[in-house]
Amino acid sequence: MNYLFTSESVSEGHPDKVADQISDTLLDEFLARDPQSHVAVETLCTTGQVVVAGEVSSRAYVDIQNSIRGLINEIGYNRGAYRFDGDACGILSTIHEQSEDIDRGVSRQEENASAEDLQGAGDQGMMFGYAVDETADYMPLTLDLSHMLLRELADIRREGTSMNYYRKGKLTTYLRPDSKSQVTVEYDDNHRPVRIHTIVVSTQHDDFIDPLEDTKEARAVADKKMLEQIYADVKDVLIPRVKAKLPVEIQNLFDDELILHVNPTGKFVLGGPHADTGLTGRKIIVDTYGGRGAHGGGAFSGKDPSKVDRSAAYAARHIAKNLVAAGVAREGLVQVAYAIGCAQPVSLCVNTYGTSRIDMTDSEIADIVKAMPCFDMTPYAIEKRFDLRQPIYRETASYGHLGRQPRKVIKHFHSRYEPDFTKEVELFTWEKLDAVDAVKKAFGL
Structure with missing residues (x-):
């Protein structure tokens, strides 16, 4: 009997992914200057605020403030309307030296010992x-498609040429950085993909259709029109662009029975760290195999x-x-x-x-x-x-x-x-x- 399996992904603008990227950006800054740096950095981001904490042993000096601000702006949080932007957010750093007890096990010094023996595991x-083997990159199809949808959505957001609306004489994109996807695939008894069953896309967006008057009813009409436009653009722009990049055998798994949910909770204007506090290491299944295989529980980002x-x-x-x-x-x-x-x-x-x-x-x-x-x-x-x-x-x-x-x-x-x-x-x-x-x-x- 056929069965269904689902994986999800989140965009670079998702608050947890903002936190992951900050942690790994700081790691890169240390390693670029001192490859022997030992780094373990955690990040919290919320409304107008970034907090970085952790342990570092390094000869390098890193410009933490500018590194974080540049990253946040590049992700797309560069407007005050988002209530979290790279130029205006507060940044608090409580990074300190790595514990000598941990470093003693990782970087031992013993006579007549090889480098392999001297370097122990940093933790149990x-x-x-x-x-x-169901995809060319040897990853689960459900996760591959979930990632592809959001990468393409980010490309569209940065292009500003598709998934757009015409308003006040300007052609402009309505997409904001925060988004999530989810893909359900139907598999046969031999664990081979049969068809794409369900796709879920939730994307943050501008409040791009004004109500005709300031009433609850008028706002509901404007919101409905926005959701209809976003749904149509996901269906007619995003998914076709993703399909065009897939091998023919995967394209053939899309059929007319595909179930598509777009912003199923409704309006999604407030998002990112303002709407949901982000933390490093909270998306470990997105980072790995989408629920297939197994996970040992340890996060990746911010760790040398x-x-x-x-x-x-x-x-x-x-x-x-x-x-x-x-x-x-x-x-x-x-x-x-x-x-x-x-x-x-x-x-x-x-x-x-x-x-x-x-x-x-x-x-x-x-x-x-x-x-x-x-x-x-x-x-x-x-x-x-x-x-x-x-x-x-x-x-x-x-x-x-x-x-x-x-x-x-x-x-x-x-x-x-x-x-x-x-x-x-x-x-x-x-x-x-x-x-x-x-x-x-x-x-x-």
């Missing part, structure tokens, strides 16, 4: 990596790669993706766990959900993975393998840390206290399929 815990909550989750995704891409299984979940201060994982587990294409148990698959040098899971090896001590994290903090395309970019860094500089970095290195040949050889494929 378990991390998961997941991959499935010595924190295995982040780096080991990336490495576990790399293992799972390369296993599935190599044909070991259609679907795979990799769990790794650590003790604080210890370099070697305490465990590594593989679950193929019965989709293995080889004559081995999941335990036997895990044993081979653990013995492969390209999958060394010590914190030091993970940092080196994926070049994680670079300023590569702001881009991860919206639209998912996983399933993204590796690419090189030039990043620009500005401060009032030192000359501007640029760095070329490679983003999303853990998404590379660079271990497929090694996996095939190890498993005789």
Whole structure:
């Protein structure tokens, strides 16, 4: 019997994602100046206020105020009408030095010890990596589509040329930065996508149709017209633009029975941090696999790669993706766990959900993975393998840390206290399929 599965995403203007991006922007600023920085920064944002707190050990000096203000303006909170904007919000920093007790376990100094042995895990815990072959990037289709809808919506907002209205002689966009999406896919008994069942899009917007008079009835009529316009634009502009970017086999999953909900609660003018306080690390399922696979509970943003909550989750995704891409299984979940201060994982587990294409148990698959040098899971090896001590994290903090395309970019860094500089970095290195040949050889494929 067919079943339904749902994933959601939130935009870069969602208050929790604003907080994530602030934390990762500060992390990038420290790493750009001192790659050995140890950073753990949390952010809270609310009406007219940003609070950053955490622990940092670094030789770098970061212009926290300007870094945060520039980011908020770039996201799109640059108008007083939003009651939260980059130029006017208050910023309070309570960042202080990292605990020596924690640093002692992460950065030990011992004679006749290798770098791998000297760097222990920044905390205990378990991390998961997941991959499935239902999309080209080995991510769940439900989450891929949810992210795509909001990325496209943000592109439309910045273009200011589509999803528009004509008012007082001006053609202008009505979209505001805060938005959410949700996609439900129908799957068959073999866990293959059959059709796109339901799409939900909620987008913040300007109050772009004035009531004819200041009465409850007139305001209700104006609100109804706004919602009708937004619904039509999502249906006739947004979804077709997303479909056009999809492979034909995914486009064919859209049919006339698709259920579409647009701003189902009604008017959505007040949004962002003014309407809902944002916190770092509150969208961990959006950040990972949309509810598929599993999650160890540790958030990513604001943490340097010595924190295995982040780096080991990336490495576990790399293992799972390369296993599935190599044909070991259609679907795979990799769990790794650590003790604080210890370099070697305490465990590594593989679950193929019965989709293995080889004559081995999941335990036997895990044993081979653990013995492969390209999958060394010590914190030091993970940092080196994926070049994680670079300023590569702001881009991860919206639209998912996983399933993204590796690419090189030039990043620009500005401060009032030192000359501007640029760095070329490679983003999303853990998404590379660079271990497929090694996996095939190890498993005789």
